[in-house]
Amino acid sequence: MELPGVQLRTLLELTRSRTMTAAAAALGYTPGAVSQHIAALERSTGSELVRRVGRRVELTDAGWTLAEHAERILGAQAEAVAALERARGEVGGRLRLGVFGTAAAVLLPPALRRLAARHPAVRVASREVDVDQAYGEVLAGRVDLALGLDYPDAPLARDGAVELVRLRTERFSLAVPAGAAGVGRAPLALAEAGAYDWILPAAGSYYGRAIRTACRRAGCEPRVVHEVTDTATSLAMVGAGLGVAPLTGLMLRLRSEGIAVVPLRETVERHIVVAVGTAARARPSVAALIAALRTDAESGAGSGVGSGMGPEGVGPEGMGPEGMGPEGMGPETERAAGTAQGAVPGTVPGGGPVPAGGNVTRRGQHGPAAVLRPQA
Numbered sequence: 001m002e003l004p005g006v007q008l009r010t011l012l013e014l015t016r017s018r019t020m021t022a023a024a025a026a027l028g029y030t031p032g033a034v035s036q037h038i039a040a041l042e043r044s045t046g047s048e049l050v051r052r053v054g055r056r057v058e059l060t061d062a063g064w065t066l067a068e069h070a071e072r073i074l075g076a077q078a079e080a081v082a083a084l085e086r087a088r089g090e091v092g093g094r095l096r097l098g099v100f101g102t103a104a105a106v107l108l109p110p111a112l113r114r115l116a117a118r119h120p121a122v123r124v125a126s127r128e129v130d131v132d133q134a135y136g137e138v139l140a141g142r143v144d145l146a147l148g149l150d151y152p153d154a155p156l157a158r159d160g161a162v163e164l165v166r167l168r169t170e171r172f173s174l175a176v177p178a179g180a181a182g183v184g185r186a187p188l189a190l191a192e193a194g195a196y197d198w199i200l201p202a203a204g205s206y207y208g209r210a211i212r213t214a215c216r217r218a219g220c221e222p223r224v225v226h227e228v229t230d231t232a233t234s235l236a237m238v239g240a241g242l243g244v245a246p247l248t249g250l251m252l253r254l255r256s257e258g259i260a261v262v263p264l265r266e267t268v269e270r271h272i273v274v275a276v277g278t279a280a281r282a283r284p285s286v287a288a289l290i291a292a293l294r295t296d297a298e299s300g301a302g303s304g305v306g307s308g309m310g311p312e313g314v315g316p317e318g319m320g321p322e323g324m325g326p327e328g329m330g331p332e333t334e335r336a337a338g339t340a341q342g343a344v345p346g347t348v349p350g351g352g353p354v355p356a357g358g359n360v361t362r363r364g365q366h367g368p369a370a371v372l373r374p375q376a
Contacts, residue, residue: 001044005077008070009141010037011049011059015067016159018056027140028133041066071161074141078279091284092121098138098146100131102231103272106253107147107296115292122285132206138162138275145276145286147293151210152269153217163281165274165290167297172211172268175238175247178260187265194220197243199234202227207270211246214268235259250297272297 010027017023020031027034042049049063059067085093099108108126115122129137134148135156150156150164158164174193194215200222201208215222225243228234232254234245239258247261248270274293280286 007037082282091119096143098129098143103147111292150271153213154210170248177241187263189265190218197225198222199226199245
């Protein structure tokens with residue numbers, strides 16, 4: 001009798017989700033693939049494992065019996081791999097790592113270089129996954145571990161089979177167009193920021209839900225004009241004067257051009273985490289990779305702009321109080337107002353002084369850029 005791990009994981013997910021569609025969404029499969037996995041298990045075992053009850057499915061007695069053993073089978077497989085690694089007396093083996101876009105661009109290259117230098121026998125194969133599916137990718141067994149994000153205001157679901165290892169906690173600031181009118185160096189309340197146009201991911205995402213929850217707790221509803229998931233794209237839109245967006249140090253390393261960083265008065269945070277199977281956590285190779293990722297997450301290695309956040313996580317290092325430039329401008333305001341146009345830093349094009357509060361209009365080759373102003 002063959003009991004492939006991928007089919008056993010599908011059965012286990014059905015015990016939690018109770019519908020083919022929900023199980024497929026959690027595992028990243030199509031509902032048809034989930035049905036095929038269950039049908040294959042039923043052929044292997046010669047038993048009916050699930051039955052349909054309306055739109056839901058229920059496990060039969062045989063299904064529950066197999067599910068109870070499936071968790072132990074999968075755990076034993078992971079423990080066996082970990083034991084073999086320890087028995088070899090060296091840190092080595094192949095790991096499958098799931099990454100999301102920002103982590104792939106910023107954390108992964110220096111971490112893999114560090115790992116290769118210290119443990120050359122560890123081979124890592126990475127694949128990009130939807131950040132909201134990182135936990136499910138590990139649960140489904142498609143990767144051994146995955147980088148993800150966990151938000152206190154929209155936490156990931158927990159499962160005893162997968163552990164979340166925290167690498168770093170980041171505090172959100174607000175990215176605004178450099179030279180935005182009315183923006184100074186003082187921390188901004190979310191209720192005040194509610195008057196601006198926002199660039200956010202969809203409300204159904206963990207990130208989108210977390211930011212909207214924080215705003216509502218502060219007494220405002222963000223006016224989302226541009227619904228964008230990709231971080232680099234959203235920051236490019238901020239730089240073009242199209243709105244404001246949440247920002248952390250890791251995100252700032254993707255793009256800082258045309259952006260000023262304004263600290264938020266409220267504490268809004270996210271955790272950079274690694275999702276890893278509980279049994280796989282004991283593998284020396286997994287521990288070595290997590291250590292390399294943590295080192296680079298904490299140190300900000302390979303970013304070119306330091307950690308991206310200064311003390312208290314409120315702004316880029318080396319940019320003056322609270323991460324803001326002179327007169328409350330962000331790091332790019334001076335370049336937008338002067339240097340980029342060939343003028344003296346601290347002046348607007350043509351040589352005049354930067355207005356108090358950094359309220360300048362940036363001009364580019366396509367004409368005046370929009371000045372960020374709250375709408376009445």
